[in-house]
Structures are given as C-alpha cells and as structure tokens.
Amino acid sequence: MAAPSLETKDLTIRFGGHVAVNSVSCAFRPGELTAIVGPNGAGKTTWFNLVSGQLAPTSGAIFKDGRNITRLPASTRAGVGIGRAFQLTNLFPRLSVLENVRLAVQARAGDGWRPWRSVGAFPHLEKKAMAHLATVRLEDAAHVPAAALSHGDQRKLEVALLAAMDPDIFMFDEPTAGMSVDEAPVILDLIGAIKADRSKTVLLVEHKMSVVRALADRIVVLNNGELVADGAPENVMALPIVREIYLGVADAAP
Amino acid sequence: MGANGPSLPDRARNGRLAVYAIAAAIGLILAFAPFLFGDVRSQQVAARICVFIVLVASYDLLIGYTGIVSFAHTMFFGLGAYGAAIALKQWGPGWSAVLVGGGAGIVAAAALAALIGVLSLRVKAIFFAMVTLAAASVMLVLASQLSAITNGEDGLVYVAPKLLTPATILFTGADGKAAKWFGVRMDGKIAAYYFVFLTCLVLFAALYRIIRSPLGAVLEAVRENEIRAEAIGYRVVAYRTAVFVIAAVIAACAGVVWAVWLRYTGPETTLSFAIMIDILLMVVIGGMGTMTGAVIGVTVMSLAQFYLKDLMGAAAEATAAIPVLPQLLNPDRWLFWLGILFILLVYFFPAGVAGTLMKKGTH
Numbered sequence: 001m002a003a004p005s006l007e008t009k010d011l012t013i014r015f016g017g018h019v020a021v022n023s024v025s026c027a028f029r030p031g032e033l034t035a036i037v038g039p040n041g042a043g044k045t046t047w048f049n050l051v052s053g054q055l056a057p058t059s060g061a062i063f064k065d066g067r068n069i070t071r072l073p074a075s076t077r078a079g080v081g082i083g084r085a086f087q088l089t090n091l092f093p094r095l096s097v098l099e100n101v102r103l104a105v106q107a108r109a110g111d112g113w114r115p116w117r118s119v120g121a122f123p124h125l126e127k128k129a130m131a132h133l134a135t136v137r138l139e140d141a142a143h144v145p146a147a148a149l150s151h152g153d154q155r156k157l158e159v160a161l162l163a164a165m166d167p168d169i170f171m172f173d174e175p176t177a178g179m180s181v182d183e184a185p186v187i188l189d190l191i192g193a194i195k196a197d198r199s200k201t202v203l204l205v206e207h208k209m210s211v212v213r214a215l216a217d218r219i220v221v222l223n224n225g226e227l228v229a230d231g232a233p234e235n236v237m238a239l240p241i242v243r244e245i246y247l248g249v250a251d252a253a254p
Numbered sequence: 255m256g257a258n259g260p261s262l263p264d265r266a267r268n269g270r271l272a273v274y275a276i277a278a279a280i281g282l283i284l285a286f287a288p289f290l291f292g293d294v295r296s297q298q299v300a301a302r303i304c305v306f307i308v309l310v311a312s313y314d315l316l317i318g319y320t321g322i323v324s325f326a327h328t329m330f331f332g333l334g335a336y337g338a339a340i341a342l343k344q345w346g347p348g349w350s351a352v353l354v355g356g357g358a359g360i361v362a363a364a365a366l367a368a369l370i371g372v373l374s375l376r377v378k379a380i381f382f383a384m385v386t387l388a389a390a391s392v393m394l395v396l397a398s399q400l401s402a403i404t405n406g407e408d409g410l411v412y413v414a415p416k417l418l419t420p421a422t423i424l425f426t427g428a429d430g431k432a433a434k435w436f437g438v439r440m441d442g443k444i445a446a447y448y449f450v451f452l453t454c455l456v457l458f459a460a461l462y463r464i465i466r467s468p469l470g471a472v473l474e475a476v477r478e479n480e481i482r483a484e485a486i487g488y489r490v491v492a493y494r495t496a497v498f499v500i501a502a503v504i505a506a507c508a509g510v511v512w513a514v515w516l517r518y519t520g521p522e523t524t525l526s527f528a529i530m531i532d533i534l535l536m537v538v539i540g541g542m543g544t545m546t547g548a549v550i551g552v553t554v555m556s557l558a559q560f561y562l563k564d565l566m567g568a569a570a571e572a573t574a575a576i577p578v579l580p581q582l583l584n585p586d587r588w589l590f591w592l593g594i595l596f597i598l599l600v601y602f603f604p605a606g607v608a609g610t611l612m613k614k615g616t617h
Contacts, residue, residue, distance in 0.1 A: 052485060078487035090485075092478035103475050106468055107487035115469040115500075122468065165486055 002029045003066065005201045006082070006169050011050055011060035020046045022225040023060065030168070031198035033191075035216035035233075036205045039245055043225040044205045045087055048171055052084035053077040064169070078107065083167025087174050087205070089154045093147035097138055097157055100146050102129040104164035132164045136186055152183040159187055163194075170194055170202045176211065191215060221245070269611035277549040277608075284451060288444050289436050297447055299560045303552055304454040305512045310536045311461045311548035312504035318543035319465060320497050321477035323379055326370070326386035327533055329393045330363040330502040332524035334509025337362065339519035340403060342412040349415050356510035360503055367502035371495030394525045409520020418446035418514065446515060453511050457504055458545075464500065465545055473497055474543075532559075539599050541606025550607045558595055563588045 004027035011024045021043045028034055036044050049055040051062055053074030061070045064080055072080070092100050102119075105128045106112060119126075133139045136156040141149060146157060159175055172191065176184040188211065194200050195215065206212050212219065212233070219236040221229035223245055229236050236242055280303075283290060287300035309331055316322040337359020341351035366389070374385045397404050404410065416422060422442030427433030432441040464470050475483040476490050484490050513519045522528075532555065540551025563585045570583040603610040 054481065054485070073489065074481075074484045075487050075489040078485060084485055086482075086485075090479060090482045092475050092482065094478055095474060099471065099474075103471055103483075103488075104486045106471065111468045112472045112488055112493070113469060113496075115464045115467050117468070118463070118466045119468055119471055120466075125468075161482075161486060 002031070004028060004063070005030050005065055006051070006203075007063040008047075008051065009061045009063070011047070011062065012058050013046060013050060013055060014058045020225050021050060021057075024222070024225075024227045026220060026227060026230065028169070028201050028203065030201050031195075032217050033195045033202040033204060033215055034218045034220055035212040036203060036220045036222060037207070037212060037242075038222035038228075042222040044222055045173055046225075047222065048084065048173055048203075048205065051169075052082055052171060078165060078167070081168035082171070083162050083165040083169060084171045085158050085162040085173060085175060087177065089151075089158050091146040091154060091157060091161070094145055096143050097146055097149065098126070098129055098133065098142040100157060101132050101160050101164045102126055104161045105129045105132070108164065108166050129164060132160045135163065135190055136160045152179045155179055156183070156186060159190060163190065168199070168201060170200055172202070172204045172206075174205055174207060176206075176208065188215070266612065269613070273544070273546055273550070273608045273611050277546045280549050280553050287451075288438050288447050292438070295560070297443075299556060301447060301450045301515050303556050304450050305508050305515070306532075306536065306552045306556065307549050308454045308457045308461075308508040308511075309505055310533055310540070310552050311458055311545050312501045312508070313533050314537050314540075314542060314545060314548050315461060315464065315473070315497060315504075316501045317537060318541075318547075319470065319477060320473040320494060321379075322375070322494060322498060323383045324386040324498070324501075325383060325527075325530055326390040326393075327501070327505055328525050328527070328530045329386075329390040330367065330505040331509040331512070331529070332393060332397065332521075333363040333366070334359040334506030335513035335519045335524040336397065336404060336410075336509075337506075338510045338513040339410045339412060342414070342513075343410045347413040347415050347419075349417075352415060352510065352514055356507075356513075359510065360506040363502045363506035364499050367499045368495060371498040375491055375494040375498065390525070390527070390530070394521060394527075397521050397525055405520075407521060409518055409523070411518050414446065414514055414517050416442075418442050418449060450511055450515050454508070457507055461504060462545055469493075469496075477543075535596065537606075539596070539603075539606055541603070541609025541612075544606065544608040544612060547606050547608030554599070554607070558592055562592055562595075566591065 007027040009025050011021055012019065013021045024047060036047070038044055046055065050057050053072065057070065061068055063069065064082060067080070069077055069080060092103065102125055105125045106122070109125060111122060111125065130139060130142065133142055136159060138153060138156055138160065141153060146154065149157060155175065155178065159172070162170060162172070175187045175191070179187070191202065191204065192215065195202055204215065216233050218231065219229070219233050220227060221236060221242055223241070228241050229239050284300055284304055288297060291297065291300070309327070313327045316324055334356060338352050338356035341355020345351045370385060370389060374382050398406050413419065419442045422445065423432040424440040424442070424445060425433040432439045434440070438444060472483070472488050472493055475488065476493055480490050509524060512524065516523060536551035536555045537548065538551070539554055540547030540549070566583045566588055567585045570580045570585065573579040573583060599607070605613055
C-alpha cells in the first residue's frame, strides 16, 4: 500500500469546555476517495478546518507526505498541496467569475508578488482559468461578478476554485448542497475525474448517501467529534452505530 | 439594447468612458496649467492637486483596493517632507539635500510602515486603525516638540534647489531675460511646476501599474475575502504589510515633492489631521477602489476649498438686491456650502463620482 499522503494523529480541538474534534487519528492515500460522514455537529467541517489550517488544533498533529504541517498557516498548506472547498460558499463576491478562478491559478503558479507587469502579460493563467470554468460549465458567465451567480453556479465556482489550485489533497465539503438535481452531476463528474487520476487524494464530506455509495472507496464516520468507524463502504454502512446515527437521516436524498 | 435606453453593460461602459474622459481632461489641464493660468494662486492650486492625487491614490491603494483603514497616511507624507526640509535647511539648497534628506525620510517611512504592519496587521481592522491613529499623533507631537530640528509649530522655511528658484533662466530670450513662450517666462518657477507635475505623473503611473498587476489582483482578493485568499495560498499578512509599505513610500515621495514646491514644511502643511480628513473625503468623493477616482475627488475638493469663497463672494454681490440670499451666500459661510456640496455628492454618487459612474447597472 502507498504511503499516506495525509495523516492526522490524535487531532483535538476544544472550544472552552466543548471538544469539537476529539483525538482523531486517520491516514489517507493517493488514489483513494474517502467519504466523511456523520450527523450535523459531528465535527466534520471542524476537522476539515484543522487540516486546511483555518483553525489551529489544541493538540495532535497533521502530516502531509510525512511532513509535520500542524503549525503552518493556511496559505502555506495550500502551497504544499492541500486544497479545500467550503461548505458555505466562500468566494470573492465583487470580482468576476474568471478573476476568482484566475486568482487561484495565479496562486498555484506563484505569481502573486509581481507588481510591475500587467495581469494581461500572463495570458496562460487566464487560459488555464477559462479551462477550469469550462469544466464546471461556467465559461459563459466568466465576466459576471461572482455575487450575481445563482446558488448552484456559486457552488460550481467554489469547486472550480479548488480545482484551479491543483492540489494533491482535494477536500470537498458538501459540494452539491442546495444544488438542483440537474446541476449536481457536473460536480460529481468532476470529482469522479479527479478520483480517476490515481495520484490525488480526495476527502468528501457528504450527507447524500447516494453520492457516497457512488463515489466512496472508504467511509470514515465521525460522531460527537470522535472517529467511530472507518472502513470499506459495505462494512461501515452495516455497522449498528452507523445505522443508529443515520436512522431517520439516512438517505433522505434520492 | 432594452426599450428603456442603453443596456446595463453599455451604461457601465459609457460611465467608464466618462470617468476616463474627465480624468484625462484634468490631466491635460494640469499638464498645461502654467500656460492656461498665469497667476500664482492657480499654479499653487494645480501643484497641490498634483501632489494630492498621488497622496490620495496611494491611500486608495490601502483603503479601496486592500481594505486597510489607516489614519497614518499624513505621517508618511510628513516623514518625506520633513526629511527633505531638514536637509535643505541644514545643508542649504541643492539636489543632494533633496535626494539624501528626502531619501532618508522615505526609508524611515518604509521602515516605520513595515514595523507597524508586522506588529499590528494581524489584529482586527479597528485595532489597526487605532494603532495608526496613535502613531500619527505621536509623530505630530514629535514634530511640534523637537523644535531644535523641526522648528516646532512654526515649521521650516528654506530655499529650493537653484534650478527651481524664480531667478533661474531656462531659456534666454532676446532681452537677456528668460524667454517667453506663449506668454509664459521660461524661468525657475515653471521648472518647479514641471518638477511637481512630472514626479507626480510617474508616481501615479507606478500606482496604476500596481493595481493592474497580479499583485493588485491579490490585494482585491484580500479585500473581498481574506479567509479564501489565505485558503488558495496567499499569505494575507505579508500582502497587507507589503501594500502598507508601498503606500507609505509613495506618500513619502509625495511629501518630498510637496516640501520642495512649498519651500516651507510645518505640521499644518504635512502632518495635521485636517489633511488626513481631506484625504479621506477626497477618496470617498472620487470613489474607493477606483484609482482614477482620486484624480476627480482631489480636483473637486481642492477647487471647492480654494475657489468656493470667491464664487460665493461674487454670488453674494450679484444677488445683493434680493433679501436673505446675500447673507446666505456670504463668503464667511463657505464651510456651510462645502458641507452641502459633500452631502449632495455622497447622495448622488454613493460609491464616489468614479465608482458610481463606472458601476455596472444602477445603484
């Protein structure tokens, strides 16, 4: 088995008396798509925030390809290949759709510190950005401010930003939440294509069990901040604790 | 095209064209100001507009493009001005005094900006604003109290480099005095104006390049969504600190130019909070986040500050026969009318003149 590309060891964060993520140890490998499931408030998004650097853990450690990244700021983690899309749409609202993606491409290319040459002198960045927009079928909206997009299109742009970062670790946080039935396949196809490139590690927080079943190689279950199950989908889905957590919640979506 | 006139993109494009046309017209008038207006006062107004366009545009880089609220912009302006002024006073007139003294002021501004940035750009915007306010107050007190170097409240009077003094003859005419071109004497006064104009043009062009660059794009990303900018790989604190230093250096350069032009540097002309408020108003009137807006905001406000009194005096005389109106238009009440002008501008141009005209669609 390949060496883990991402690993958390005893990762814990406390907010006052509340332990949001409690000693989660877990390793992920390239070519593997892991669904992270659990009820609302289980700590899925908080665990994501710890890995991508929006929050600093109370204790525990995070490793990317064996390197300890626990103390690195979020921007440096993006630089070492950890990419993150957000559950609540988190864009640059007054900038154009193209500019949103172009900024992510530009960050990846390391061109952010160029003060003298015009943006127009870097056509390859814009070309790449347009290609990422085409993947999520937003190329026609390229020059519209991000804030003017519909909810579904904003979700697509959110994912396009992540794709434009071209990370090793893709972290999707409910990428299809609130999307209509005909919009979701664009995102799911993209995630499928990333998975098909066996070099990438994909983490997916998802409530829709149909999506999990279709895409996941492995399921990690969080409950009350603790890792309660980890394994192949068919095994995990059969566990009593999972059935208990998802009783009444399970597979609400078609 | 819709039935109700031009479609939204058309209107936005027309608005943008209008803004660029106004800014270009102002630029052309400034470029030929000595030939268009003969009197000393007009040239003083033109030079002030040039210097303040740079000062306000560099402030817009902070507040409009990056979303950093600072009250220390006059501090950096003053550091440049005092650097040049002290050297000119101590060493006498000469370009070496301007370069070394002004250079020292600019370096001091950069160092101080870096220090403030590194120490406090991590904290919340409101705390950062307070830190800059405190720093600017300290600098104002220092300039007043260190009389041995700064001559306190009275400020420093000195002589500009020889090229820029009125006695200098640039081109000798038939009569042995400075030649007249289009009715304007080619002497040191005109050299001084073009020193101001060209330096400010270069500084403004530099700012314009920055906002159009990949760096400028990152600054807007930081303003729009700090967390996402960090998440896609931009070190927000580093970018904030860098832009704070850049703006400080440009403001200090403007200060050097202002000191050389005025041949006087005191707290009132460089460091006072009245100037900081002017800068804020000019940015707001022009439109935050529109570098071209600085040109418009500075011009509108400077013209009002310099000429509203005259205009009102003339209006009061013209309406002398009508009751009440002459009293209302008495030049002593110019601040009242300036206030009304601001209210009207903010009401009709909520995003500033340039910002509102260029905005896509209606407000």
